[in-house]
Amino acid sequence: xxxxxxxxxxxxxxxxxxxxxxxxxxxxxxxxxxxxxxxxxxxxxxxxxxxxxxxxxxxxxxxxxxxxxxxxxxxxxxxxxxxxxxxxxxxxxxxxxxxxxxxxxxxxxxxxxxxxxxxxxxxxxxxxxxxxxxxxxxxxxxxxxxxxxxxxxxxxxxxxxxxxxxxxxxxxxxxxxxxxxxxxxxxxxxxxxxxxxxxxxxxxxxxxxxxxxxxxxxxxxxxxxxxxxxxxxxxxxxxxxxxxxxxxxxxxxxxxxxxxxxxxxxxxxxxxxxxxxxxxxxxxxxxxxxxxxxxxxxxxxxxxxxxxxxxxxxxxxxxxxxxxxxxxxxxxxxxxxxxxxxxxxxxxxxxxxxxxxxxxxxxxxxxxxxxxxxx
Amino acid sequence: xxxxxxxxxxxxxxxxxxxxxxxxxxxxxxxxxxxxxxxxxxxxxxxxxxxxxxxxxxxxxxxxxxxxxxxxxxxxxxxxxxxxxxxxxxxxxxxxxxxxxxxxxxxxxxxxxxxxxxxxxxxxxxxxxxxxxxxxxxxxxxxxxxxxxxxxxxxxxxxxxxxxxxxxxxxxxxxxxxxxxxxxxxxxxxxxxxxxxxxxxxxxxxxxxxxxxxxxxxxxxxxxxxxxxxxxxxxxxxxxxxxxxxxxxxxxxxxxxxxxxxxxxxxxxxxxxxxxxxxxxxxxxxxxx
Numbered sequence: 001x002x003x004x005x006x007x008x009x010x011x012x013x014x015x016x017x018x019x020x021x022x023x024x025x026x027x028x029x030x031x032x033x034x035x036x037x038x039x040x041x042x043x044x045x046x047x048x049x050x051x052x053x054x055x056x057x058x059x060x061x062x063x064x065x066x067x068x069x070x071x072x073x074x075x076x077x078x079x080x081x082x083x084x085x086x087x088x089x090x091x092x093x094x095x096x097x098x099x100x101x102x103x104x105x106x107x108x109x110x111x112x113x114x115x116x117x118x119x120x121x122x123x124x125x126x127x128x129x130x131x132x133x134x135x136x137x138x139x140x141x142x143x144x145x146x147x148x149x150x151x152x153x154x155x156x157x158x159x160x161x162x163x164x165x166x167x168x169x170x171x172x173x174x175x176x177x178x179x180x181x182x183x184x185x186x187x188x189x190x191x192x193x194x195x196x197x198x199x200x201x202x203x204x205x206x207x208x209x210x211x212x213x214x215x216x217x218x219x220x221x222x223x224x225x226x227x228x229x230x231x232x233x234x235x236x237x238x239x240x241x242x243x244x245x246x247x248x249x250x251x252x253x254x255x256x257x258x259x260x261x262x263x264x265x266x267x268x269x270x271x272x273x274x275x276x277x278x279x280x281x282x283x284x285x286x287x288x289x290x291x292x293x294x295x296x297x298x299x300x301x302x303x304x305x306x307x308x309x310x311x312x313x314x315x316x317x318x319x320x321x322x323x324x325x326x327x328x329x330x331x332x333x334x335x336x337x338x339x340x341x342x343x344x345x346x347x348x349x350x351x352x353x354x355x356x357x358x359x360x361x362x363x364x365x366x367x368x369x370x371x372x373x374x375x
Numbered sequence: 376x377x378x379x380x381x382x383x384x385x386x387x388x389x390x391x392x393x394x395x396x397x398x399x400x401x402x403x404x405x406x407x408x409x410x411x412x413x414x415x416x417x418x419x420x421x422x423x424x425x426x427x428x429x430x431x432x433x434x435x436x437x438x439x440x441x442x443x444x445x446x447x448x449x450x451x452x453x454x455x456x457x458x459x460x461x462x463x464x465x466x467x468x469x470x471x472x473x474x475x476x477x478x479x480x481x482x483x484x485x486x487x488x489x490x491x492x493x494x495x496x497x498x499x500x501x502x503x504x505x506x507x508x509x510x511x512x513x514x515x516x517x518x519x520x521x522x523x524x525x526x527x528x529x530x531x532x533x534x535x536x537x538x539x540x541x542x543x544x545x546x547x548x549x550x551x552x553x554x555x556x557x558x559x560x561x562x563x564x565x566x567x568x569x570x571x572x573x574x575x576x577x578x579x580x581x582x583x584x585x586x587x588x589x590x591x592x593x594x595x596x597x598x599x600x601x602x603x604x605x606x607x608x609x610x611x612x613x614x615x616x617x618x619x620x621x622x623x624x625x626x627x628x629x630x631x632x633x634x635x636x637x638x639x640x641x642x643x644x645x646x647x648x649x650x651x652x653x654x655x656x657x658x659x660x661x662x663x664x
Contacts, residue, residue, distance in 0.1 A: 085554070
């Protein structure tokens with residue numbers, strides 16, 4: 001069991017506040033990923049959980065016990081550092097045994113635990129080597145092994161894959177996913193700025209911005225129901241397309257009008273006070289498709305095509321969107337730079353963000369039989 | 376088809392620039408000359424220890440006619456053995472004390488959170504500016520009141536105290552470059568500050584520790600001022616002071632004087648040649664990336 005409760009966690013460095021009151025509950029055995037741009041406080045939050053940073057105010061409970069003043073080693077938490085932080089003058093075996101020796105574990109136990117961890121991480125042939133004689137991936141596995149042998153209740157990963165090349169990163173990501181499967185009761189918290197890692201590994205993702213939690217949810221929730229413009233843009237690659245518009249009709253079915261006069265009715269709820277206010281329409285690149293001439297909602301000229309084989313990313317310049325709009329279209333569709341094309345979109349796949357960058361909620365009814373109406 | 380087209384072109388090594396060869400030759404000659412300038416006096420001193428007084432004055436640059444160790448044996452029996460023992464005791468003990476205290480101080484100054492750390496760094500390193508000559512009179516009174524005047528402890532204490540600032544300065548520069556993740560990983564593993572110092576940081580500082588040890592050996596082995604003022608009996612005198620008294624006693628027996636000087640210089644030359652690689656690495660590693 002390792003249930004984590006964070007209550008109004010604040011962290012100050014002098015007069016600068018880095019964490020502005022973080023509240024979060026993490027269930028036992030959950031794999032939670034902290035994501036956010038550089039400087040958003042995700043690593044600081046992880047380090048406060050580890051005990052490497054003091055909590056300025058607020059409470060951190062682990063299994064109901066207040067952990068604020070408990071030493072890092074006594075929290076039952078292990079951490080894998082971004083730089084691996086292996087002791088360079090010790091062999092792999094000694095690196096893994098260091099914490100156990102300090103804890104006074106018997107030699108037999110140390111030997112058993114290290115052999116078991118080394119076997120599961122394919123490190124047995126390297127136990128007598130020093131870290132400098134290992135590849136990046138092997139070092140990373142040693143760092144994980146060092147954390148495993150302590151039988152922690154909570155595992156912390158601080159951007160563990162950022163020093164690896166692309167191929168090794170994918171392989172190690174799969175290793176970490178398998179590791180989680182083999183330790184179902186261990187809670188894992190993982191910090192990354194790579195959304196692919198976040199989407200593929202997490203049970204839940206915590207998106208941080210400027211020291212505050214922006215949204216917490218499953219990967220698919222964050223992708224399909226982003227709470228704010230920031231989350232919508234941060235999760236998903238390529239990022240969600242944004243189209244400036246004006247809200248013309250409020251209610252359970254909101255009507256918006258783009259800059260060039262196109263209107264569309266979207267099944268989201270809006271209050272009357274929003275009428276005539278500026279909003280942002282969001283649409284994922286894969287939620288648009290080619291339309292017959294004259295029937296599309298989005299019109300523009302192709303400025304760039306990135307052919308990825310299965311799909312192609314088509315960059316569209318238009319009169320009513322500020323940045324190029326990206327459409328993920330089938331790779332077999334024959335398109336050329338300079339072509340004028342039109343794209344269709346389903347209204348229920350559109351997102352509307354108000355002036356506070358909050359996303360308008362879906363309307364209560366789920367059925368939407370009316371086709372999109374373009375004026 | 377011509378032969379030229381069939382035979383592939385052989386890649387020729389580019390012709391070296393003659394000025395580069397000349398420059399390299401000049402540099403190497405200069406280094407050889409420098410080596411001779413440094414080593415020849417030492418060699419001459421060692422060879423003169425095998426000569427009689429007559430040989431030294433009549434043919435100072437010739438090889439000894441008889442390779443006699445009598446001057447070395449006489450010098451050793453006439454007090455050099457005791458001076459060597461004193462020098463070894465003072466040097467070894469002050470090395471251990473200086474390096475351990477300096478390393479622990481550097482650890483505190485680089486890897487712990489202390490309020491007013493810059494001030495503390497300035498205070499410790501400011502000790503480098505303290506002139507030993509100016510402090511002589513109060514130090515004599517202090518050693519007398521401690522009851523350690525004319526003992527090895529006086530020199531051990533003074534050598535340690537006066538070398539701590541510089542040694543701390545060197546070790547601190549090195550420690551600043553060691554990643555802080557190591558301390559944090561050790562802290563997560565349950566290590567105390569003392570364990571982090573002993574088991575992680577100190578072993579990683581080995582190159583700079585070796586450099587500090589060599590620098591301290593050079594200083595303590597050759598130090599004259601403190602040794603002359605704070606020791607007066609033959610039992611406590613170290614080599615530099617002991618050699619001076621030997622010269623005043625056997626000043627006319629130059630063979631013995633040269634032999635005594637060679638015995639005093641030999642350990643330091645051997646140590647330096649054996650450890651010079653670590654010495655240079657330790658000093659340059661601390662200079663940053």
